[in-house]
Amino acid sequence: MAAYTPSNDIPSYADHRASGSFDPNVPPKPPPKPRSEDVSRQSTPVLSQFPHQPSPLGAKPSPPTPERPLYAEQVGPQGASQAIPDPGPNWLPKILEDKSIQDLEEILRKPELLSATCHSRDAAHPSTSASDESLQAALRENIALASHLNDVEARLSHLQASTQAQLLSAHALERQWRQKQSDMDRALSPFSPSSLYQRLGAGAQDQEMVCQALEESFLEGDGAVATEREITEWVRRYRDARRLYYSRRERKERWDEGRVGGNPTKPYRLKTTVVSGDATKNNLYVQSYHTGAGLNDVALVSEGGSAAFLNGTYQQFDLSGSTFPSGLKLAYNQYYTRWLDTQINAGYGDEGFSFNGSGLISSNPQFQGWLVCDWYHGVPQLFWQYYYADIELPSSCAKVELHRANLA
Incomplete structure (x- = not known):
C-alpha cells in the first residue's frame, strides 16, 4: 500500500494560526492523513520489544543508536552470527496492511494481541524469528545446565551423606581406640x-x-x-x-x-647447648607437643620439660598422665630436605641412642646432629640433621647439643 504524502500547497495549522485571518470561533481544518512515521506505521518488531508499554498515539519512535541498532546481529548458540537486514520504518505485517487506524489503535491497546500478531509464524519478520530461535537455543542450553546442576547436586548430597557417615565412623573408632588405649595402659601399668x-x-x-x-x-x-x-x-x-x-x-x-634400662628415681631432662646459630635457642628443655592419640612433636620450652630416661638404647619419656612410656623417633616424613622432624610417640621409639661428650647422639648413619628452629607450632621445635653436616642455617635456627639436666 502506497504511503500518503501531503501536498505542499496545503498550509499547516501553525501557518494558519499565525495568519491574520485566524478566527478562534472557526474550527481548524482537519489534520492530514497519517504518514509512514506515525504510530500506525511503525515497525512491528520495534513495538514488539515492549509489548506491555505501547507508545502513545502520535509519538515517533526514537531512531536506532549507532552502538546498538534495532536489528542487531543475532548470535546463535554455537557462536555463529547471522546478519539480519533492517526492514525499515515502513514495514508492517501483511495482516495489518489493510487495517484501519482504529483497528491498529485497538491492537496497540492490547499487548497480548500485539505480541501474538508480531510473533505469528505467518506475520512475523525474519528478524523476529531469528531472535526467537536464538532465545529458544539459550533456553534449551539453560535447561540442560539446570539438569546437569540437579545431577551434580544429587551427587554432592550423596557424597556429603557418605562423608558424614565416614566421619561418624571415624569418631566411633577414635573413641574405641581411646578405650583400648586406656585398657592397654591399665594392663601394662604393672610393667x-x-x-x-x-x-x-x-x-x-x-x-x-x-x-x-x-x-x-x-x-x-x-x-x-x-x-x-x-x-x-x-x-x-x-x-x-x-x-x-x-x-x-x-x-x-x-x-x-642410669646405667641400665628403666626409669630412674631422679629422671633427667634434655637441655640444649647452642653450638652455632641463634643464641636464643640455648638452655631450652625438650617438651612433648601433643598432635594426636599417642603422637607428639618435640618442642622446646624455657621452663619445665618432659622427664626422660634411657632404656637400653631407647631414649624414652615419662609423659604426664601416661602409664606407658613414649620413645624418641627420628621421623622420615619429608623428602629432599636437609633436616627432618623429631617425634615422641607411644612405644619404644628408635633404638641406637646414647650419651657421649656431645650429649645425646644416635647411631643412625644418616644422623648429623640436632637443630632447633622456630616452626609451625609457634614455639621452637627440635629437628635432626642428616647427610649434610655443614649448611647455612636460617636466622631462626641453631645447631645444638642435648645434654642431661636435673628435673626442676
Missing part, C-alpha cells in the same frame, strides 16, 4: 618403669628383712647346740638370701645411676 622400680625397691627391702630374720633366728636359738648339718644348712640359706639381696640392691643402684 611400667615406675611400677618395676617400685617393685625392685620393695623386693630389695623385703630381702634385707629376710636376711635379718635369718640372723636373729640363728643368734637367738633355743639354747641347744646346733649340729654341723644344721649349721651348714643355715649358712647355705643365708648365703642365698644375701646373694639375692645384693643382686637386687645392685640393680637398684645401677638403675639410680
Whole structure:
C-alpha cells in the first residue's frame, strides 16, 4: 500500500494560526492523513520489544543508536552470527496492511494481541524469528545446565551423606581406640618403669628383712647346740638370701645411676647447648607437643620439660598422665630436605641412642646432629640433621647439643 504524502500547497495549522485571518470561533481544518512515521506505521518488531508499554498515539519512535541498532546481529548458540537486514520504518505485517487506524489503535491497546500478531509464524519478520530461535537455543542450553546442576547436586548430597557417615565412623573408632588405649595402659601399668622400680625397691627391702630374720633366728636359738648339718644348712640359706639381696640392691643402684634400662628415681631432662646459630635457642628443655592419640612433636620450652630416661638404647619419656612410656623417633616424613622432624610417640621409639661428650647422639648413619628452629607450632621445635653436616642455617635456627639436666 502506497504511503500518503501531503501536498505542499496545503498550509499547516501553525501557518494558519499565525495568519491574520485566524478566527478562534472557526474550527481548524482537519489534520492530514497519517504518514509512514506515525504510530500506525511503525515497525512491528520495534513495538514488539515492549509489548506491555505501547507508545502513545502520535509519538515517533526514537531512531536506532549507532552502538546498538534495532536489528542487531543475532548470535546463535554455537557462536555463529547471522546478519539480519533492517526492514525499515515502513514495514508492517501483511495482516495489518489493510487495517484501519482504529483497528491498529485497538491492537496497540492490547499487548497480548500485539505480541501474538508480531510473533505469528505467518506475520512475523525474519528478524523476529531469528531472535526467537536464538532465545529458544539459550533456553534449551539453560535447561540442560539446570539438569546437569540437579545431577551434580544429587551427587554432592550423596557424597556429603557418605562423608558424614565416614566421619561418624571415624569418631566411633577414635573413641574405641581411646578405650583400648586406656585398657592397654591399665594392663601394662604393672610393667611400667615406675611400677618395676617400685617393685625392685620393695623386693630389695623385703630381702634385707629376710636376711635379718635369718640372723636373729640363728643368734637367738633355743639354747641347744646346733649340729654341723644344721649349721651348714643355715649358712647355705643365708648365703642365698644375701646373694639375692645384693643382686637386687645392685640393680637398684645401677638403675639410680642410669646405667641400665628403666626409669630412674631422679629422671633427667634434655637441655640444649647452642653450638652455632641463634643464641636464643640455648638452655631450652625438650617438651612433648601433643598432635594426636599417642603422637607428639618435640618442642622446646624455657621452663619445665618432659622427664626422660634411657632404656637400653631407647631414649624414652615419662609423659604426664601416661602409664606407658613414649620413645624418641627420628621421623622420615619429608623428602629432599636437609633436616627432618623429631617425634615422641607411644612405644619404644628408635633404638641406637646414647650419651657421649656431645650429649645425646644416635647411631643412625644418616644422623648429623640436632637443630632447633622456630616452626609451625609457634614455639621452637627440635629437628635432626642428616647427610649434610655443614649448611647455612636460617636466622631462626641453631645447631645444638642435648645434654642431661636435673628435673626442676
